[in-house]
Amino acid sequence: MRRIVMLGLALVAGLVLAAPAPGQTLKIGVAGPLSGDQAAFGEELRNGSTIAVEEWNARGGVLGKKIEILWGDDQRDPKQGVAIAHKFVSAGVAGVIG
Numbered sequence: 370m371r372r373i374v375m376l377g378l379a380l381v382a383g384l385v386l387a388a389p390a391p392g393q394t395l396k397i398g399v400a401g402p403l404s405g406d407q408a409a410f411g412e413e414l415r416n417g418s419t420i421a422v423e424e425w426n427a428r429g430g431v432l433g434k435k436i437e438i439l440w441g442d443d444q445r446d447p448k449q450g451v452a453i454a455h456k457f458v459s460a461g462v463a464g465v466i467g
Contacts, residue, residue, distance in 0.1 A: 395434045397422070398457035400450065400467035401439035407445045409412060415440070441467070 399418045405410040422436045430436055439460055441453030457465055 386440035387411050395431050396462045398439045398462040400443050400453045402445040405444040414442040424454040
């Protein structure tokens with residue numbers, strides 16, 4: 370799980386190199402079933418993402434920008450997933466893991 374999260378963050382880092390986002394932080398969206406019948410998977414996703422971001426930020430972030438996680442609980446419902454995607458777009462996230 371941790372490897373998947375690290376690969377996702379590496380992909381986001383590549384996107385940042387292609388089109389740097391303005392501001393002091395790099396916003397990354399993490400979406401998954403944080404509640405409901407699949408909450409155990411969501412908890413693993415949350416823990417892995419948090420550890421990966423803490424490690425990246427301890428190294429100075431990405432291009433000197435600290436990473437900030439925006440959480441989205443889709444409750445394993447596609448309609449919730451669409452709402453979270455809209456939330457992430459309006460918040461200006463650089464990429465999404467989930």
